[in-house]
């Protein structure tokens with residue numbers, strides 16, 4: 001199945017975790033893939049994905065909170081690979097703290113990366129879709145915490161509720177141009193971020209050993225297991241496909257049935 005042959009897809013945070021699962025799925029389906037993330041080894045991650053899939057994959061080091069850098073990176077990507085047709089805003093951070101210990105810096109970091117960063121990349125992608133006349137696709141990674149706040153993460157929850165709001169607003173603005181904008185809400189997906197969650201929430205919520213908190217929470221998922229980056233990649237590739245042509249402004253949970261609203 002090469003649904004994305006001839007298309008260029010931009011994925012933020014595509015060097016590892018969920019973003020890597022998304023980038024890999026597009027690469028396997030024939031896309032030229034651009035990954036952009038803050039980690040220094042992002043170009044090497046791109047080379048590894050290219051070697052694994054045989055696809056054309058380029059990696060840029062990018063801080064999505066820096067509007068000039070965002071513009072510059074999209075410009076470089078299009079100069080090299082031609083017009084983009086899909087942009088996936090997936091880069092994100094989390095920190096966990098009791099309300100009186102939550103610093104302004106943490107608040108700003110979560111809102112800047114998770115919400116402003118998503119907006120800046122959507123904005124730049126839209127400029128480019130409009131310039132090339134592309135009926136492009138925007139897919140934004142929110143979270144189960146964009147549906148329901150969770151203990152010790154008011155800043156993260158606020159940032160992810162924000163992603164859903166900006167997704168709906170942009171979807172309305174862009175609908176008549178044939179550009180669709182959707183959000184996804186992963187539940188528990190085993191990545192480095194989840195290892196951090198397991199450790200820090202585990203310490204704060206009781207005497208959990210490594211992996212024990214995650215195991216307890218996974219037990220509460222109707223499907224009884226965590227999800228994989230590959231499963232998230234499959235959803236994103238669907239939302240970016242022709243089969244999803246009449247879907248916009250939607251927020252799709254991908255969480256084994258954890259949240260059903």
Ligand SMILES: NC(=O)c1ccc[n+]([C@@H]2O[C@H](COP(=O)([O-])OP(=O)(O)OC[C@H]3O[C@@H](n4cnc5c(N)ncnc54)[C@H](O)[C@@H]3O)[C@@H](O)[C@H]2O)c1
Nearest residue numbers: 013017018037038039063064091092143186188189191193
């Ligand atoms: N893992 C989960 O269970 C889970 C659940 C719900 C939502 N999410 C969301 O999924 C997305 C990916 O999470 P993950 O679990 O793969 O995490 P991860 O920690 O494995 O990866 C995070 C990615 O974001 C990138 N990033 C962070 N700050 C950045 C910045 N300023 N500029 C550019 N890139 C930056 C990192 O380089 C990395 O590629 C995030 O938005 C996260 O909030 C994850």
